[in-house]
Every structure is written in structure tokens, then in C-alpha cells.
Amino acid sequence: MSRVTIADVASAAGVSKTAVSFAFNNPEKLGTTTLERVLRVAHDLGYAPHPAARALSTRRSGTIGVLMPQRLSIVFANPFLGELMQGLGELCEEHDLTVLLVPPLDGSLEGAIRQASVDGFISLGLNPDDPEMETLNRIGIPTVLIDSDAAGSYPTVNVDDTAGAHAAAQHLLDLGHRYLAVLVLPPARDHVQHTPTAARRMAGYLSAIEGAGAPATFQLTAGISVSAGVRAFEALPKGEHRPTGVLAMSDMAAIGVMSAAQAAGLRVPDDISVVGFDDIPMSAWTNPALTTVHQPIVEKGRIAARLLIQRMQGKSVDSPVPLSTSLVIRQSTTSRKEVVVGRNV
Amino acid sequence: MSRVTIADVASAAGVSKTAVSFAFNNPEKLGTTTLERVLRVAHDLGYAPHPAARALSTRRSGTIGVLMPQRLSIVFANPFLGELMQGLGELCEEHDLTVLLVPPLDGSLEGAIRQASVDGFISLGLNPDDPEMETLNRIGIPTVLIDSDAAGSYPTVNVDDTAGAHAAAQHLLDLGHRYLAVLVLPPARDHVQHTPTAARRMAGYLSAIEGAGAPATFQLTAGISVSAGVRAFEALPKGEHRPTGVLAMSDMAAIGVMSAAQAAGLRVPDDISVVGFDDIPMSAWTNPALTTVHQPIVEKGRIAARLLIQRMQGKSVDSPVPLSTSLVIRQSTTSRKEVVVGRNV
DNA sequence: CCGCTTTACTAAAGCGGTTTAGGTGATCCT
DNA sequence: AGGATCACCTAAACCGCTTTAGTAAAGCGG
Numbered sequence: 001m002s003r004v005t006i007a008d009v010a011s012a013a014g015v016s017k018t019a020v021s022f023a024f025n026n027p028e029k030l031g032t033t034t035l036e037r038v039l040r041v042a043h044d045l046g047y048a049p050h051p052a053a054r055a056l057s058t059r060r061s062g063t064i065g066v067l068m069p070q071r072l073s074i075v076f077a078n079p080f081l082g083e084l085m086q087g088l089g090e091l092c093e094e095h096d097l098t099v100l101l102v103p104p105l106d107g108s109l110e111g112a113i114r115q116a117s118v119d120g121f122i123s124l125g126l127n128p129d130d131p132e133m134e135t136l137n138r139i140g141i142p143t144v145l146i147d148s149d150a151a152g153s154y155p156t157v158n159v160d161d162t163a164g165a166h167a168a169a170q171h172l173l174d175l176g177h178r179y180l181a182v183l184v185l186p187p188a189r190d191h192v193q194h195t196p197t198a199a200r201r202m203a204g205y206l207s208a209i210e211g212a213g214a215p216a217t218f219q220l221t222a223g224i225s226v227s228a229g230v231r232a233f234e235a236l237p238k239g240e241h242r243p244t245g246v247l248a249m250s251d252m253a254a255i256g257v258m259s260a261a262q263a264a265g266l267r268v269p270d271d272i273s274v275v276g277f278d279d280i281p282m283s284a285w286t287n288p289a290l291t292t293v294h295q296p297i298v299e300k301g302r303i304a305a306r307l308l309i310q311r312m313q314g315k316s317v318d319s320p321v322p323l324s325t326s327l328v329i330r331q332s333t334t335s336r337k338e339v340v341v342g343r344n345v
Numbered sequence: 346m347s348r349v350t351i352a353d354v355a356s357a358a359g360v361s362k363t364a365v366s367f368a369f370n371n372p373e374k375l376g377t378t379t380l381e382r383v384l385r386v387a388h389d390l391g392y393a394p395h396p397a398a399r400a401l402s403t404r405r406s407g408t409i410g411v412l413m414p415q416r417l418s419i420v421f422a423n424p425f426l427g428e429l430m431q432g433l434g435e436l437c438e439e440h441d442l443t444v445l446l447v448p449p450l451d452g453s454l455e456g457a458i459r460q461a462s463v464d465g466f467i468s469l470g471l472n473p474d475d476p477e478m479e480t481l482n483r484i485g486i487p488t489v490l491i492d493s494d495a496a497g498s499y500p501t502v503n504v505d506d507t508a509g510a511h512a513a514a515q516h517l518l519d520l521g522h523r524y525l526a527v528l529v530l531p532p533a534r535d536h537v538q539h540t541p542t543a544a545r546r547m548a549g550y551l552s553a554i555e556g557a558g559a560p561a562t563f564q565l566t567a568g569i570s571v572s573a574g575v576r577a578f579e580a581l582p583k584g585e586h587r588p589t590g591v592l593a594m595s596d597m598a599a600i601g602v603m604s605a606a607q608a609a610g611l612r613v614p615d616d617i618s619v620v621g622f623d624d625i626p627m628s629a630w631t632n633p634a635l636t637t638v639h640q641p642i643v644e645k646g647r648i649a650a651r652l653l654i655q656r657m658q659g660k661s662v663d664s665p666v667p668l669s670t671s672l673v674i675r676q677s678t679t680s681r682k683e684v685v686v687g688r689n690v
Numbered sequence: 691c692c693g694c695t696t697t698a699c700t701a702a703a704g705c706g707g708t709t710t711a712g713g714t715g716a717t718c719c720t
Numbered sequence: 721a722g723g724a725t726c727a728c729c730t731a732a733a734c735c736g737c738t739t740t741a742g743t744a745a746a747g748c749g750g
Contacts, residue, residue: 361701374697
């Protein structure tokens with residue numbers, strides 16, 4: 001009742017194990033009649049090569065690993081990941097590769113990295129100086145970084161977060177907003193340190209804000225979820241101290257802010273303008289449609305996969321230039337209205 | 346420069362390979378001093394057990410496979426998958442399992458199934474009589490089905506699609522709609538056959554419609570994407586022959602319909618009511634917010650994973666009763682307005 | 691001081707494939 | 721006829737780990 005092995009097929013067909021192996025991997029080395037017989041016997045017996053045995057012997061598994069910065073239940077709550085997987089998937093399927101999701105197991109990514117039987121890794125949001133990078137180095141598996149700092153020796157795929165963020169902030173400033181709130185992405189992993197992405201976006205926001213004469217800015221950290229956005233809105237100062245514009249580092253949080261604002265009786269964008277980041281598909285369909293910074297997520301996945309596959313083929317590759325971002329102006333932002341006279345002055 | 350193996354560690358520490366293996370897997374079998382020494386040497390050398398070798402020897406890989414009915418780029422375009430992964434992920438991480446995505450490679454799921462080094466499979470939308478089921482049988486790997494027909498010998502996790510669809514159709518009928526369009530899910534895989542899910546939903550719609558006296562119904566197939574919804578709307582009869590209510594089997598398609606309708610100058614829900622299916626998170630934030638059939642997607646993933654893990658532990662499990670669905674009435678449906686008098690009669 | 695259990699460790703046999711290095715005949719060439 | 725070539729197939733080593741069976745030394749009761 002146990003699994004059919006190559007030896008079973010060999011003896012059933014009256015040939016050596018080698019012949020069976022050849023039948024599948026080097027058919028031209030076999031005579032037509034034996035080839036046919038072996039294949040038929042193999043099929044009749046329902047033989048399928050044991051993947052692990054094959055991987056051990058050939059030193060390749062036909063799988064690439066995606067290193068997740070956080071638990072799957074967190075990271076998949078953000079549509080960003082689904083988009084990225086589309087890009088990765090295209091290339092992987094083209095090259096007959098399957099995709100292994102590698103989240104931190106038992107709190108540690110390192111352990112998970114060791115367990116993973118893969119030919120290459122794509123890492124999301126890991127800093128070049130994170131300790132797991134050293135583990136990767138030691139195992140010596142080709143790796144491509146996404147949303148990291150292009151420091152180390154690994155090819156890195158990035159978008160121009162800074163410019164995107166700058167454009168977003170500039171947009172609000174141009175509309176006359178002076179008191180802004182920034183919803184910072186939470187640090188991935190345990191460390192307090194911001195992710196490279198968050199740091200770059202923050203730099204972009206701040207450079208625009210400072211360039212406009214440094215009006216007041218209220219910062220707070222918000223996870224990448226609608227409910228985090230709701231909480232963020234509720235943590236904002238109320239009344240006349242409420243920021244008139246919100247720069248969210250994710251669309252999800254931005255949607256949460258809009259929703260909470262509307263629930264509090266405010267009108268978006270008239271009472272409060274909101275800008276997201278990422279331009280996930282649903283941003284076009286929200287109420288009101290979200291003004292946000294577009295980044296080519298699917299393309300990012302495609303490029304990362306392409307790079308990784310090339311590295312796996314032994315080619316050496318350089319980090320491409322960061323992909324460009326662009327501000328998509330929809331309905332969640334408008335010019336700052338004068339404060340209602342009777343209420344303020 | 347090649348990978349450091351257990352033999353390297355053994356000789357460096359002056360012990361046998363067995364001792365090194367014990368150090369990691371049966372530490373209690375070793376004396377304290379040797380244990381420490383071995384572990385230290387292993388760490389210094391940066392030793393990590395080769396996953397495939399380990400898998401071959403232990404006959405378990407610490408990985409579960411998710412069988413996708415279609416290419417990753419298609420299936421991840423539907424937020425449904427992301428939701429499901431959240432549920433799967435929770436359980437998998439709890440049990441230190443990683444997740445392998447197994448889409449059809451080179452057009453064939455069967456080939457991909459063989460390649461996959463996993464301890465169990467979760468299959469999405471596969472019919473019990475699909476040929477790949479036989480492959481699964483032969484390999485003899487524990488398997489749990491999601492969105493299938495509970496026929497075979499496999500545990501199956503389902504939701505009550507029929508009741509959900511019935512409620513959706515009944516809702517439109519109760520609002521006075523008589524001429525409805527149904528957007529049928531496309532067949533997964535190549536065969537013409539409907540997926541079990543599509544069949545059940547259709548049955549639910551039709552039973553309600555027939556129960557109300559069989560008004561006219563316009564059916565057409567629409568993929569699970571916004572653009573498919575757009576195309577579907579455009580394929581509907583125009584003018585007075587246009588259905589006043591649309592039953593979409595997915596939220597994505599429903600959103601596409603709403604968007605296309607609005608682009609065509611219609612008001613949703615006043616001119617046309619739209620009901621989705623699934624209640625993916627974004628449905629709450631669309632404009633107008635989508636009336637849809639809620640199904641507990643994350644829970645579905647959790648339960649499937651739990652069942653699979655139990656099966657992998659040798660326990661025998663039964664299919665649970667289908668999870669219940671419920672109609673979530675939001676803003677995309679309203680009672681049928683009388684046809685403008687001057688235009689019709 | 692002897693047999694008996696424990697403790698601490700090892701040799702070697704798998705796990706199920708791939709691949710290298712031949713070994714047959716049969717065919718070809720001169 | 722005899723060596724070279726070729727087409728076809730096989731024995732055995734190897735991939736890197738786990739695990740069974742077993743050994744040597746130490747502990748121990750009598």
C-alpha cells in the first residue's frame with residue numbers, strides 16, 4: 001500500500017532503475033520499444049517520482065520561496081500581496097516553478113528559511129541589515145529583494161516611493177491644506193526600525209511639507225488595514241485642531257480613515273481630504289474614489305521573478321532602476337475650504 | 346564553497362553524523378558537553394540541514410499544497426483567494442507548516458501535483474470526478490476539498506451557496522424586480538462543466554425565480570474580475586429590455602457591472618439593482634456599497650486547514666456541515682421603480 | 691568481582707531518485 | 721577478420737539526512 005518507487009517500475013518492466021529514470025528524463029537514450037514499455041508500465045502502476053528524492057539528487061526543487069515579513073493572516077489582509085503574487089505567478093508558471101510562501105514560523109523567519117526547500121528566494125520588505133539576511137547568505141541561495149534598501153549584494157526591486165510620497169503631499173499642499181496628518185506604516189518584524197518603504201515615503205512627505213514652509217504635521221502609526229485606518233482617524237485631534245488632509249501610507253488605512261470620517265459626520269473630501277498609497281484595484285471603486293499614489297505592483301512582482309530566475313540560471317544581474325510612481329487624483333481630495341466663519345473667528 | 350553538510354559538522358566536532366543529527370532532533374540522547382560542542386560547531390559553520398534530504402528521510406516536508414484551479418495571475422486577481430489564505434495561514438503557522446501554491450504547470454495540474462513536495466493538499470473548486478483527483482488518489486496524500494461536491498472520500502468544506510443565492514434572488518424579487526440577469530461563473534479548468542459552486546448558486550437563483558412565477562431571466566457568463574463585469578453589462582440588452590436587477594456570482598463582477606452602468610449614465614440602484622456574491626472586504630466600501638451574499642471565507646480556510654492537519658496526523662475526519670451564508674443588504678439594491686410613463690406605455 | 695542495566699555514542703542501512711562509468715552485442719570500416 | 725564505433729542498457733556511487741541496531745564504558749546491586 002506504500003508509494004510506488006522507481007524500483008517497482010524497473011522490476012515490473014524488467015529493466016534497471018537507470019532505464020526508468022532515462023525514460024522520463026533522457027528518453028533519447030532508450031530504444032523506442034523499451035521506452036514505450038517502461039512508460040506504459042510506469043503509467044499503469046501510477047508511478048510518480050518522489051519530489052524530495054528528486055530534489056535531493058538534482059539539487060533543485062522547482063520552487064521559489066517568498067519570504068513574508070509577517071504572518072500570512074496579516075500580510076494577505078493587504079491586497080498588495082495578491083497583486084504581487086499575480087506578477088510573480090506569471091513568470092513562475094512560464095518557467096514551471098511553484099511558489100512557496102515562507103512566513104515566520106514560531107516567530108522566526110530564520111527557522112522557516114532553513115526548512116524551505118527552494119531554488120531561490122524573493123524577500124519582501126527585509127532590510128539588508130536584518131539578521132535573516134545572514135542566514136540567507138550562508139545557505140547561499142539566489143535571492144532578490146523587494147522593497148528593501150539596495151545596499152547589499154542582492155538585486156533589489158523598488159519603486160520610487162520618495163517621489164510618489166512627495167507628489168502626494170505636494171498635491172494636498174497645492175490644494176491649500178496646511179495642517180496634515182501622516183499615517184506611518186508600522187515596522188515589519190519586531191524591531192522598532194521603520195521598513196525601508198516607510199522611511200522613503202516619510203522622506204518624500206516631509207520634503208514636500210518642509211518645502212512648503214513646514215506647516216504643522218501630525219504623525220501616527222497605522223497598520224495596513226481598514227480598521228487601523230479607523231483607529232487612526234479616531235486618534236486624530238478633534239474640532240478645529242483636526243488636520244484637513246491625511247497622507248496614508250496605504251490605501252487600506254486611507255479607506256478606513258474615509259469610512260470613520262464619514263461615520264463621524266464629516267464629508268470626504270470637503271471636510272477632510274485623504275490620500276492613499278499603492279493604488280490597489282479597489283481604490284478606484286471606493287466612495288469617494290481614492291486619490292492615491294500608484295505603484296506598479298504586478299510589474300514589481302514580474303520583474304523580481306524575472307531577476308530571480310536569471311540569477312538561478314547563473315546569470316549575474318543588477319538591480320534595476322526603481323519603477324516610477326504616479327499620483328492618481330480621484331475624488332477623495334479637494335481644496336481646503338475656508339473654516340466656517342461663525343464657528344471659528 | 347559548497348553547502349556545509351552534516352558530515353562536515355560531524356568531523357569538525359569529532360563525532361559521528363548520528364550525533365549531529367541527535368543534537369538537533371533528540372538532544373536528550375547526548376551528553377551535555379558533546380551536545381553543546383556539536384551545536385556550537387554547527388552554528389559556527391553555519392550548518393542548516395538540507396530540506397530535501399530531511400524530507401526524503403523523514404517522509405514529511407512540513408508543507409501543505411494549495412491546488413489552484415487556474416493560473417496564479419488569474420486566481421489572485423480575486424480577493425477571495427487572499428481571504429482564504431488568511432484562514433489557511435493562521436492554522437499553518439500554528440503548526441509550523443509552510444504553504445506551497447500549486448497552479449497548473451504547463452496547462453496541467455497533474456504534473457504540478459507530482460512535482461509538489463507536500464504533506465497534504467487543499468484543493469480549490471475541483472470536482473470529485475476531475476481526472477486530477479485520481480492522481481491525488483494514487484499518490485495517496487491527505488487531501489481536503491474546498492468548494493467541491495461532497496461526493497468522494499475526501500473531507501469537503503463548503504458553504505451553503507444554494508441558500509445564499511436563493512436569498513439574493515428572493516431579495517430582488519421582493520423588491521419588485523421581474524426581469525433579472527444572472528452572471529454565471531466561468532468554468533474553472535478547460536472543461537465546459539460548471540464548477541460545483543457555480544452550479545449550486547445557479548440552483549439557488551433559479552429556485553427563487555421559479556418560485557416567484559418564472560419571470561424572464563437573462564444569463565451570461567462572466568469571469569471573476571471587474572472588467573468581466575463591465576463586459577457583461579455591455580452585453581446586456583439595452584433600453585426597456587434591460588434587466589432591472591443583476592445577480593452576479595462574484596463581487597468583482599458586480600462591481601464591474603455597477604461601474605459600467607454608471608459610466609453609461611444609469612444610477613445604481615435606482616435604474617439597476619446589483620447583488621454580488623462572497624462579500625469580499627471591499628464590497629463594503631464601493632460606491633454604492635454592494636448588496637451581496639456573505640460567506641465566511643477566512644473561516645473556510647481555517648476549517649479546511651484544521652481538517653487537513655488532522656488528516657495528516659492520521660485522524661479520520663468527516664466533512665463538516667456547509668457553513669451558512671447570509672444576505673448583506675447595502676446600497677446597491679432598491680425596489681423597482683415604475684417605468685417612466687411617457688417612454689413606455 | 692561478576693553479571694545487568696544505563697548512558698553515550700557510532701556504523702551502516704535506508705529514503706528514492708539521478709548520473710557516471712562502463713559493458714554488451716551489433717554494425718561498420720578497411 | 722579484427723578493431724573501432726555506435727546504440728542500448730546496467731551496476732554502483734552519490735545526494736544529505738534519519739534511524740535502527742549495536743557496542744563500549746560506566747554504574748550498580750549483591
